[in-house]
Amino acid sequence: MAEEKEFVKELTSKSVDFSQWYVDVVRKAELADYTTIKGCMVIKPYGFALWENMRDALDRRIKATGHKNAYFPLFVPESLLRKEAEHVEGFAPEVAWVTHGGDDKLEERLAIRPTSEAVICSIYAKWIHSYRDLPVLINQWANVVRWEKVTRLFLRTTEFLWQEGHTCHRTEQEAEEETLKMLEVYREYMETELALPTVVGLKTESEKFAGALRTYTLEALMGDGKALQSGTSHNLGQHFARVFDIKYLDEDQQEKYVWQTSWGVSTRVVGAIIMAHGDDYGLQLPPRVAPIQAIIIPIFFGEGKEVIRNKCTEVEEKLRQAGYRVESDLREVYTPGWKFNLWELKGVPLRIEIGPRDIKQNRVVVVRRDTREKLSVPEDEITEKLQVLLTDYQNALLKRAQTFLRENTRSIDDYAEFKSIIEEKRGFIVSPWCGSAECESAIKEETKATIRCIPFGDEQDPQGKQCIRCSKPAKWRVYFARAY
RNA sequence: CGGGGCGUAGCGCAGUUGGCUAGCGCGCAGCGUUCGGGACGCUGAGGUCGGGGGUUCAAGUCCCCCCGCCCCGACCA
CATH class of the missing domain: 3.30.930.10 (Bira Bifunctional Protein; Domain 2)
Incomplete structure (x- = not known):
């Protein structure tokens, strides 16, 4: 603590x-x-x-x-960008313009693409x-x-x-x-x-x-x-x-x-x-995309230093050849504890510790970033064990995110309740909506929540309910949330 | 673009009613001892105080303008 x-x-x-x-x-x-x-x-x-x-x-x-x-090119001639009226209008306020080539003013200014529809079309x-x-x-x-x-x-x-x-x-x-x-x-x-x-x-x-x-x-x-x-x-x-x-x-x-x-x-x-x-310790990267899937950290003690260092390199090489993204942090100026915190902050899914005790038993210690659970693994099983751990880890991350999504998605039919939830708990709110732009923008103004999407299939069925704001018959059930 | 906050060494901060050579912790460099959850000692380097202008004998400190970052709104991937 x-x-x-x-x-x-x-x-x-x-x-x-x-x-x-x-x-x-x-x-x-x-x-x-x-x-x-x-x-x-x-x-x-x-x-x-x-x-x-x-x-x-x-x-x-x-x-x-x-x-x-x-x-395709980075630049969009102004005339091209202006062709689709709705498109220009949508992007106009956020377009950066190139007006000069060297010292010469361009005949037609060039937009730096905010998106490439115009050029590509x-x-x-x-x-x-x-x-x-x-x-x-x-x-x-x-x-x-x-x-x-x-x-x-x-x-x-x-x-x-x-x-x-x-x-x-x-x-x-x-x-x-x-x-x-x-x-x-x-x-x-x-x-x-x-x-x-x-x-x-x-x-x-x-x-x-x-x-x-x-x-x-x-x-x-x-x-x-x-x-x-x-x-x-x-x-x-x-x-x-x-x-x-x-x-x-x-x-x-x-x-x-x-x-x-x-x-x-x-x-x-x-x-x-x-x-x-992420959590209070820093990042948590999904193993499938993490730049480093496992970080090897030596625990040095007096004499056995060389032996430990060599073992780290050996394990690293073995794992790398097995297709894992692995690195060793052999720096001696930092203590193991310091490195533990560093690599946890960087979200590396697994940490492999190799110290004198492990060398003696031909084992290594593997620690998960999410649960901090420590496992002692025989060295010759490390390759297979990593596969299992990384897969478990990926699944655990997804499962946790799914649970969070489920627990923070609420079906609400009452506007007062809608308001208090969006204010206090946030998350997604699924509510009936009449389909009018007026209600949509009024809700946005009153709650800062926007309609994120109209879901597919049965999920959008209003089940005869009334619009959360105007009480007219709802057209759909839609997802609301405050958004980035 | 409106409202609020912040800007002093790489990071986090202190700096009194304006007053001596601008400090502290961490980090950084060198040497030595350490090492299973952010070790320690000694030595040392590092600053146009966000930028510009003004007031003053004197500005990190007061005034004006500008820039950047963060938060809350209006706009968007």
Whole structure:
């Protein structure tokens, strides 16, 4: 207990000040840091290694569903961006503009992409002529810039990294299927790789992507009870196809506009992992994406130092060859206890301790980051044991997050109760809604809660209930929450 | 962009009614002893006090402007 308090001096307690805890963790775990440019962070090697693993796991899924990666320009000529009225209007306040090349003023200013619909659609118009060119299934990994007024590390930065898929289809139905398919890819990805359960559904008109027909979303619940939009998938209909003139000649000799989708997941989800899994000791990274899955720490004692050091290196090499991401912390200036705290702060799932006692018995000590449970494992069983432990750990993280989501999702029909829960406990509230934008914005104003999504299937059935605010017959049951 | 808070060494802070060479803890460097949950001793390095301007014999301290970060709102991934 004493040592726990001692440690907390470095890290704000999660329950005392969630926001400060978040910033402390990001910086002390060396995920990212501020830079001299407002709203722009540097993603440090440890944070970037995490992002790379997250990115690769998603990239595999994007490719497995038939998409190819490509790269489009960073700049969007103003005229191009202005083509889709709703789209420009949505992004106008947060576009950064390039006005000069060297000392010369540009004839037409260039937007730094806030998203790539305009650029990509203008190019698709040149590529697509026949129904035989369809579908076009392209994804790009890129940086985008949105001039946000308020920024937060990972959650909302001026520049951020993401993937954006942009597809073209022959029929409306095919586009809708693609939109939902990618939503499901995201959902499964978040759950399997990041141990983050999400609520999925449709965005309301006021919350949908500027220029889209429909927007689907994944909403995760953070440790403080606020929701985080963690990915979106848009059915763009033919809005962009019409303004960018993306036409093809169909089999029936008719010229037609394509049906499009776009979908994206960003570095914001790094923030989701931190806020959903972290605790007062720091990060807790899901083993599947953790940059280091196990950290080996030697316990040195006088003479046997060399023997212990060699054993650490030997075990490290063995585990690495078995495919694990392992490192040894052999630094002698730090005591074991210091290292324990450091690597727990950095969220490494497992710690392997090797000391004189273990050497004698040909065993090693393995400790879990989440439960701090200590296990003595025979050295020759370490490879198999790690597999079991990492799998258990991943499952435990998911299970804990699922329980948290379930316990913080409440079905409420009474507005007074709605208000008090959103104020005190937060979390998701599932309530009947009449479907009007008036009620939606009034609820937002009165409670700061927004409609995160209209869920699918039976879940959206209002069961004859009345709108939580206006008492008119409800159209759906929808998810409300305060959100990031 | 509005309201509030903060900015002194890498981090956390102290610095009195304006007054000597700006301190403390941690961290950092060197040497030695240590090491199963943030070890210790000795020595040492490190500061345009966020930036600019002003008031004053004298500014970390008072005034004005600007910048950045955090929180709460309006806008968004």
